[in-house]
Amino acid sequence: MLAKRAARTADGAPLGIRMRVNPVAKTVLQRLGFGLITLFVVSIIIFSAIAMLPGDFAKATLGQSATPETVAALQHEIGLDRPPIQRYFSWIGKMAQGDFGSSFASRTGYRRTVAEIIAPRLYNTMFLAVMTALVAVPLALGLGILAALYRNSWFDRLVNTVTLTTISFPEFFVAYMLAFLIISRDTFAGTQFAESLPVWLAVSINWTLNVVPKFPTLANINDQTPFWEHVWRAAMPSITLTLVIVAHMMRMTRAAIINMLSSPYIDMARLKGMRPMVIVLRHALPNAWAPIVTVVAFNLAYLIVGVVVVEVVFVYPGVGQLMVDAVKSRDVPVVQACALVFAATYILLNLIADIISIATNPRLLHPR
Amino acid sequence: MSESEYKLRIAQSLVGRGKVSRRDFIHLGVAAGLTVAAADQIFVTTARAQPQQGGFAKLGMAHGATTDSIDPAGYPDTFTQTAFSGAMSNSLTEVDAKGGIQPDLAESFESSNGAKTWVFKLRKGATFHNGKTVTADDVVTSMRYHMGADTKSAAKSLLEPVSDIKADGPETVVFTLHSGNADFPYIVSDYHFVIMPSVEGKADWASGARTGAFVLENFQPGVSAKLKRNPNYFKNGKPYLDEVEFIAITDLAARMAALSTGEVDYIGRADLKTLGMLKRNPKIEIIEITGYGHYTLPMNVTMAPFDNPDVRMAMKWAINRQEIADKIFLGHATVANDDPIAPAIKFYKNPQPQHSFDPEKARHYLKKAGMEKLKVDLSVADAAFAGAVDAAALIRETAAQCGIDVNVVREAEDAYWDNVWLKKPWCASYWSGRATADWMFTQAFAAESSWNESFWKNPRFNELLVKARAETDEAKRADMYGEMQQLTHDDGGSIVLVFNNFVSAKSKKLAHGDVAPNWENDGLKMAERWWTAEA
Numbered sequence: 001m002l003a004k005r006a007a008r009t010a011d012g013a014p015l016g017i018r019m020r021v022n023p024v025a026k027t028v029l030q031r032l033g034f035g036l037i038t039l040f041v042v043s044i045i046i047f048s049a050i051a052m053l054p055g056d057f058a059k060a061t062l063g064q065s066a067t068p069e070t071v072a073a074l075q076h077e078i079g080l081d082r083p084p085i086q087r088y089f090s091w092i093g094k095m096a097q098g099d100f101g102s103s104f105a106s107r108t109g110y111r112r113t114v115a116e117i118i119a120p121r122l123y124n125t126m127f128l129a130v131m132t133a134l135v136a137v138p139l140a141l142g143l144g145i146l147a148a149l150y151r152n153s154w155f156d157r158l159v160n161t162v163t164l165t166t167i168s169f170p171e172f173f174v175a176y177m178l179a180f181l182i183i184s185r186d187t188f189a190g191t192q193f194a195e196s197l198p199v200w201l202a203v204s205i206n207w208t209l210n211v212v213p214k215f216p217t218l219a220n221i222n223d224q225t226p227f228w229e230h231v232w233r234a235a236m237p238s239i240t241l242t243l244v245i246v247a248h249m250m251r252m253t254r255a256a257i258i259n260m261l262s263s264p265y266i267d268m269a270r271l272k273g274m275r276p277m278v279i280v281l282r283h284a285l286p287n288a289w290a291p292i293v294t295v296v297a298f299n300l301a302y303l304i305v306g307v308v309v310v311e312v313v314f315v316y317p318g319v320g321q322l323m324v325d326a327v328k329s330r331d332v333p334v335v336q337a338c339a340l341v342f343a344a345t346y347i348l349l350n351l352i353a354d355i356i357s358i359a360t361n362p363r364l365l366h367p368r
Numbered sequence: 369m370s371e372s373e374y375k376l377r378i379a380q381s382l383v384g385r386g387k388v389s390r391r392d393f394i395h396l397g398v399a400a401g402l403t404v405a406a407a408d409q410i411f412v413t414t415a416r417a418q419p420q421q422g423g424f425a426k427l428g429m430a431h432g433a434t435t436d437s438i439d440p441a442g443y444p445d446t447f448t449q450t451a452f453s454g455a456m457s458n459s460l461t462e463v464d465a466k467g468g469i470q471p472d473l474a475e476s477f478e479s480s481n482g483a484k485t486w487v488f489k490l491r492k493g494a495t496f497h498n499g500k501t502v503t504a505d506d507v508v509t510s511m512r513y514h515m516g517a518d519t520k521s522a523a524k525s526l527l528e529p530v531s532d533i534k535a536d537g538p539e540t541v542v543f544t545l546h547s548g549n550a551d552f553p554y555i556v557s558d559y560h561f562v563i564m565p566s567v568e569g570k571a572d573w574a575s576g577a578r579t580g581a582f583v584l585e586n587f588q589p590g591v592s593a594k595l596k597r598n599p600n601y602f603k604n605g606k607p608y609l610d611e612v613e614f615i616a617i618t619d620l621a622a623r624m625a626a627l628s629t630g631e632v633d634y635i636g637r638a639d640l641k642t643l644g645m646l647k648r649n650p651k652i653e654i655i656e657i658t659g660y661g662h663y664t665l666p667m668n669v670t671m672a673p674f675d676n677p678d679v680r681m682a683m684k685w686a687i688n689r690q691e692i693a694d695k696i697f698l699g700h701a702t703v704a705n706d707d708p709i710a711p712a713i714k715f716y717k718n719p720q721p722q723h724s725f726d727p728e729k730a731r732h733y734l735k736k737a738g739m740e741k742l743k744v745d746l747s748v749a750d751a752a753f754a755g756a757v758d759a760a761a762l763i764r765e766t767a768a769q770c771g772i773d774v775n776v777v778r779e780a781e782d783a784y785w786d787n788v789w790l791k792k793p794w795c796a797s798y799w800s801g802r803a804t805a806d807w808m809f810t811q812a813f814a815a816e817s818s819w820n821e822s823f824w825k826n827p828r829f830n831e832l833l834v835k836a837r838a839e840t841d842e843a844k845r846a847d848m849y850g851e852m853q854q855l856t857h858d859d860g861g862s863i864v865l866v867f868n869n870f871v872s873a874k875s876k877k878l879a880h881g882d883v884a885p886n887w888e889n890d891g892l893k894m895a896e897r898w899w900t901a902e903a
Contacts, residue, residue, distance in 0.1 A: 104435070183628045183629055190648065217631060220591060223588070315626070
């Protein structure tokens with residue numbers, strides 16, 4: 001990922017210099033153009049991948065109770081009896097006009113558009129992503145800056161150890177452990193394990209467990225859930241995701257700043273007698289933004305496209321679960337739309353990361 | 369009996385109907401000479417044992433997908449079945465907790481003409497949620513929705529024996545069958561055959577107006593469905609709950625956690641591996657019912673080597689069912705005997721001898737088939753039933769001791785029913801069971817059935833099947849079904865491994881009567897039948 005990013009800036013910058021166009025506008029236009037092509041390719045790949053899977057929507061829905069006649073009737077209704085290429089082009093044609101089409105779960109007189117299926121799920125996913133990012137990004141940057149400032153101290157080591165531990169466990173494990181913690185609040189006192197411990201230890205463990213708020217282990221929310229309850233219900237998935245993504249961003253922040261701290265201009269600042277905190281925030285950080293922002297963008301993209309496991313564990317109705325459901329039932333229009341949303345998310349976030357790295361880098365912003 | 373004791377008795381019966389508060393009851397109890405604790409105990413037990421009105425239950429279902437809809441042509445799994453059929457709708461009949469058939473939306477039913485004509489009289493005054501009275505036309509339209517060439521209903525084949533349905537006045541529906549079927553009222557109890565209003569001659573399923581105990585309030589496919597009490601429900605006093613919410617929790621661990629933390633009051637399909645931990649929780653009760661569902665290994669009797677009945681017999685003796693029940697299903701299954709009829713079903717007769725693991729007998733039958741050694745493929749995936757792959761591994765071990773080399777072929781879970789079942793010579797399969805012997809045999813063993821998974825066409829069996837169906841003399845039917853069960857046991861191509869238990873768990877906040885075995889979740893009718901217990 002990093003290597004790729006570096007290459008892109010490397011070929012982006014010289015071009016900008018030669019053509020004397022505002023590099024930000026140029027990058028945006030170029031990327032959007034590439035983005036559209038990427039989306040088109042993604043749609044072809046996804047469509048053919050699903051076409052290659054055994055079974056189709058009619059057979060998947062009817063399962064064991066499928067008879068040839070009912071399968072044929074259902075296939076006809078949702079248009080699966082047409083050749084794949086024809087289906088693809090009629091879909092992409094509508095797509096180009098902004099019509100995501102209808103889910104295969106639609107029936108005559110009961111249309112379920114892909115847009116109305118995806119919209120609430122996408123909102124939920126965005127909600128969780130934003131909520132997590134609001135906590136995780138400042139936390140990671142703060143910890144990273146502090147770790148760089150006090151590098152090789154006990155604080156640096158502690159932060160590194162803890163974040164590396166949480167990132168090393170698979171996310172479902174972290175999720176289940178957190179859920180187990182919540183269950184233990186009520187049940188710990190009665191377990192054999194608690195009885196085998198010395199009383200003071202058992203009591204203090206029990207006390208500690210009860211200090212933890214009783215977060216809901218079931219994050220199932222719907223469109224009628226009030227805002228703050230939504231936040232409350234999404235707490236567990238959000239904590240899990242925070243634990244999973246903080247390490248990456250935090251270590252990149254730390255590394256980027258430490259890298260800068262060895263440059264001559266920092267030595268100069270130090271010789272001028274500036275305080276270490278000021279050196280880091282005013283001199284090192286502005287030049288370290290590019291790699292940090294890239295990693296942040298990468299992690300934000302993960303928060304939107306990669307959280308299906310956490311969604312399943314906490315029964316949070318996000319796009320990830322929707323897409324898995326749709327693949328299982330071969331609901332091609334929904335899978336396609338999800339894939340495009342995911343691809344678009346990646347493209348946009350990377351674009352934003354590039355814009356920020358250009359905007360924060362005077363040499364790229366004002367090419368000579 | 370003193371006056372206060374007498375009063376206490378009366379109070380006790382009133383508690384059951386929720387008309388006496390706990391405080392008043394304890395007062396009376398103390399006056400009658402009981403301690404406060406004892407009076408409280410009596411109050412709690414009585415209050416629990418008697419259904420009481422009110423309350424809200426959150427029910428965690430083991431299924432649910434974004435493609436779910438309220439269209440009764442589908443209802444693929446327990447989420448849609450329990451919420452949209454069991455809670456929201458009614459069929460003409462229902463299966464009770466003892467496995468008997470009871471009128472539901474019909475008031476009564478009777479047959480004539482050798483069980484070829486069935487007349488259902490509808491309940492008077494039953495209405496749909498939109499206020500419209502249920503008429504015979506609605507019933508005819510609803511049933512026709514599952515019939516005909518262009519139906520997309522998964523239940524189409526169930527109604528194939530029906531030649532005509534017509535309304536006879538506003539409250540009578542007459543079904544005419546191609547041939548007699550004494551168990552026909554069981555067929556119409558199926559969860560697909562819910563009664564919907566007829567709008568311009570078409571079954572209107574999309575409006576969600578049904579006849580059931582609950583009215584749909586909010587449904588988000590794959591997430592949850594919320595229903596509230598139908599105040600005009602035609603069954604007196606039912607339902608007890610004011611509101612139910614069905615929540616799709618497909619992840620096993622999430623389901624267990626949700627019940628443990630009190631997020632839901634009930635979960636279907638509890639995790640057998642961690643059931644012990646759940647049992648330790650004093651607020652939770654486990655419900656275990658031996659249902660009709662069973663796991664089978666159908667052998668295609670039209671393909672070698674299974675076209676030889678002796679080979680089939682050798683296979684039946686080469687499997688250690690007890691070990692599979694104990695190790696794969698952790699004891700939550702009942703060993704079966706190559707007979708698909710569950711012990712709880714009418715006309716069940718255990719065929720003799722009980723097939724068990726016996727290498728001697730297996731070798732004997734193999735020799736009789738003229739073979740020393742045998743090599744067969746067993747195609748499995750956990751899509752057939754959870755644990756199928758592990759069960760196949762155990763079978764390979766026991767069969768090896770009988771000189772049979774079982775090559776376990778692990779198939780893709782996706783489209784298993786499409787590519788493996790009914791295609792491969794030997795595979796794994798699952799039947800959720802049917803409420804009558806006839807229904808089960810007709811679907812999975814009859815010569816002409818498209819789901820005759822072993823392609824078994826025993827002339828005597830098929831002759832008996834038709835005869836027994838139309839026979840109205842119970843004793844004669846019992847004999848015939850007994851013989852048919854013996855035939856499937858001795859000659860049939862389906863190895864019936866075990867009957868699976870429905871293992872679910874609930875918070876003690878919920879109470880219920882006898883739990884029906886015909887489907888999961890109290891015959892899918894838990895919302896209508898259960899109530900909240902005080903305390």
